[in-house]
Amino acid sequence: xxxxxxxxxxxxxxxxxxxxxxxxxxxxxxxxxxxxxxxxxxxxxxxxxxxxxxxxxxxxxxxxxxxxxxxxxxxxxxxxxxxxxxxxxxxxxxxxxxxxxxxxxxxxxxxxxxxxxxxxxxxxxxxxxxxxxxxxxxxxxxxxxxxxxxxxxxxxxxxxxxxxxxxxxxxxxxxxxxxxxxxxxxxxxxxxxxxxxxxxxxxxxxxxxxxxxxxxxxxxxxxxxxxxxxxxxxx
Amino acid sequence: xxxxxxxxxxxxxxxxxxxxxxxxxxxxxxxxxxxxxxxxxxxxxxxxxxxxxxxxxxxxxxxxxxxxxxxxxxxxxxxxxxxxxxxxxxxxxxxxxxxxxxxxxxxxxxxxxxxxxxxxxxxxxxxxxxxxxxxxxxxxxxxxxxxxxxxxxxxxxxxxxxxxxxxxxxxxxxxxxxxxxxxxxxxxxxxxxxxxxxxxxxxxxxxxxxxxxxxxxxxxxxxxxxxxxxxxxxxxxxxxxxxxxxxxxxxxxxxxxxxxxxxxxxxxxxxxxxxxxxxxxxxxxxxxxxxxxxxxxxxxxxxxxxxxxxxxx
Numbered sequence: 001x002x003x004x005x006x007x008x009x010x011x012x013x014x015x016x017x018x019x020x021x022x023x024x025x026x027x028x029x030x031x032x033x034x035x036x037x038x039x040x041x042x043x044x045x046x047x048x049x050x051x052x053x054x055x056x057x058x059x060x061x062x063x064x065x066x067x068x069x070x071x072x073x074x075x076x077x078x079x080x081x082x083x084x085x086x087x088x089x090x091x092x093x094x095x096x097x098x099x100x101x102x103x104x105x106x107x108x109x110x111x112x113x114x115x116x117x118x119x120x121x122x123x124x125x126x127x128x129x130x131x132x133x134x135x136x137x138x139x140x141x142x143x144x145x146x147x148x149x150x151x152x153x154x155x156x157x158x159x160x161x162x163x164x165x166x167x168x169x170x171x172x173x174x175x176x177x178x179x180x181x182x183x184x185x186x187x188x189x190x191x192x193x194x195x196x197x198x199x200x201x202x203x204x205x206x207x208x209x210x211x212x213x214x215x216x217x218x219x220x221x222x223x224x225x226x227x228x229x230x231x232x233x234x235x
Numbered sequence: 236x237x238x239x240x241x242x243x244x245x246x247x248x249x250x251x252x253x254x255x256x257x258x259x260x261x262x263x264x265x266x267x268x269x270x271x272x273x274x275x276x277x278x279x280x281x282x283x284x285x286x287x288x289x290x291x292x293x294x295x296x297x298x299x300x301x302x303x304x305x306x307x308x309x310x311x312x313x314x315x316x317x318x319x320x321x322x323x324x325x326x327x328x329x330x331x332x333x334x335x336x337x338x339x340x341x342x343x344x345x346x347x348x349x350x351x352x353x354x355x356x357x358x359x360x361x362x363x364x365x366x367x368x369x370x371x372x373x374x375x376x377x378x379x380x381x382x383x384x385x386x387x388x389x390x391x392x393x394x395x396x397x398x399x400x401x402x403x404x405x406x407x408x409x410x411x412x413x414x415x416x417x418x419x420x421x422x423x424x425x426x427x428x429x430x431x432x433x434x435x436x437x438x439x440x441x442x443x444x445x446x447x448x449x450x451x452x453x454x455x456x457x458x459x460x461x462x463x464x465x466x467x468x469x470x471x472x473x474x475x476x477x478x479x480x481x482x483x484x485x486x487x488x489x490x491x492x493x494x495x496x497x498x499x500x501x502x503x504x505x506x507x508x509x510x511x512x513x514x515x516x517x518x519x520x521x522x523x524x525x526x527x528x529x530x531x532x533x534x535x536x537x538x539x540x541x542x543x544x545x546x547x548x
Contacts, residue, residue: 002336002339003337003339006333006336006337007337010322010325010333014322014324014325017324018324077320077321077322077323078316078318078320079320079321079322081281081286081316081320082314082316082320082321082334082381083337084286085284085285085286085309085312085314085316086309086334086337086338087306087307087309087310087337087338087339088306088337089306233286233287234287234288
């Protein structure tokens with residue numbers, strides 16, 4: 001536990017010692033801000049729907065971008081050897097990096113709470129469904145990040161890591177949008193694998209155990225794969 | 236704190252990097268792990284640190300089997316990898332604190348151990364700088380500091396002086412020598428002077444196999460048997476080339492006479508004598524008896540460099 005925290009602290013700090021995190025957060029706010037204001041001022045609707053609809057799209061690119069360096073950079077510079085010869089387990093390293101990246105995603109999301117506060121001042125708002133949507137976004141980010149970590153652990157090239165994780169995430173995201181092309185017996189399975197299917201049900205305000213099981217198990221599987229990929233140096 | 240390696244093998248695909256090597260390092264020994272590039276030095280060190288797993292064979296660090304309890308083994312070891320990888324974006328103090336935490340140095344002792352390492356490794360002036368801004372010599376000191384932050388009993392250094400300028404090399408060697416006094420230390424290198432300057436014992440490895448193992452003195456003695464004498468004899472019509480060679484060959488205890496060079500007015504000869512016998516006097520007397528003119532004679536002892544070349548080519 002201590003080791004996870006040590007890795008976590010270093011990773012979070014390294015995100016904020018370079019200007020990249022700040023730039024990305026600002027860009028994220030500009031894009032979501034546009035979707036927020038356009039529905040508020042142009043359509044005159046007091047709703048967070050515009051924002052919640054665009055976030056999964058932005059995260060499609062954003063999460064691979066923040067997770068691509070986690071292992072690739074250490075592999076390239078050789079610091080992975082320092083890390084893996086310290087008396088800590090491979091799982092500690094994977095979990096430390098997972099939670100630090102998740103924290104960065106959550107911190108990116110945090111300023112959007114300003115939108116919620118300003119909407120609350122303007123009209124009535126279903127706070128329950130908004131909280132549920134935020135939980136949904138965090139859980140979805142968890143899956144994206146675990147995929148990003150896995151892709152990053154495969155290569156020492158950050159661009160390759162980005163592309164691989166983007167492709168996997170994009171495929172999972174698109175699955176419930178191509179259901180008409182899927183043979184009928186497979187539809188429920190394919191739909192269940194899709195990330196967006198579970199997100200849209202949570203975003204409606206329904207937190208179902210079925211969805212939670214999906215999120216937790218997918219994240220666990222990807223993190224286990226990442227650990228296996230780290231151990232593959234020994235094979 | 237001892238290291239014991241038994242029949243260790245490691246394959247990369249089909250290619251064997253290390254073939255069934257065994258050795259033992261006792262507590263407090265300073266051992267040089269010498270070999271040409273690609274001989275399997277780094278691979279062996281990586282296996283001792285448990286970064287890599289051997290295909291076969293066993294490693295014991297202070298009696299603990301590395302395979303059974305890698306975490307316990309890592310706790311005992313301080314390791315400086317080849318190329319000295321460091322987090323370029325961290326400053327020296329933060330980085331040392333980070334390693335101390337990872338090495339599970341008790342919380343209340345982290346500050347002291349960082350301070351001590353900064354002092355021992357001479358990092359006072361750069362302690363608040365980013366590692367990326369440091370010169371190579373200072374980076375190497377940071378690398379050594381991170382390896383020793385938890386006061387490990389075993390120190391493994393993989394080519395600790397590669398890429399440094401001559402002044403830095405001398406400084407780092409001095410540092411290693413000071414540190415080696417209290418620790419079991421194993422350093423890999425392909426530079427002979429390094430071993431001579433810092434180590435009590437040397438293990439020479441070539442193509443994944445150990446070709447020599449012993450103290451630097453004993454190795455020198457073992458191969459020293461062959462003393463070579465270099466002679467330059469003036470050419471003279473009174474004696475021919477064959478005559479010269481055969482007459483020196485007839486000297487007692489001379490094993491072999493080889494003609495090294497033949498120029499306008501002299502022959503160069505390389506005379507190999509039997510182990511441990513000084514034949515200079517007999518050769519001199521022989522030359523006088525034949526009225527030969529000796530322009531030069533000198534004896535060469537086998538240096539560690541010769542041993543290394545002999546063993547690894």
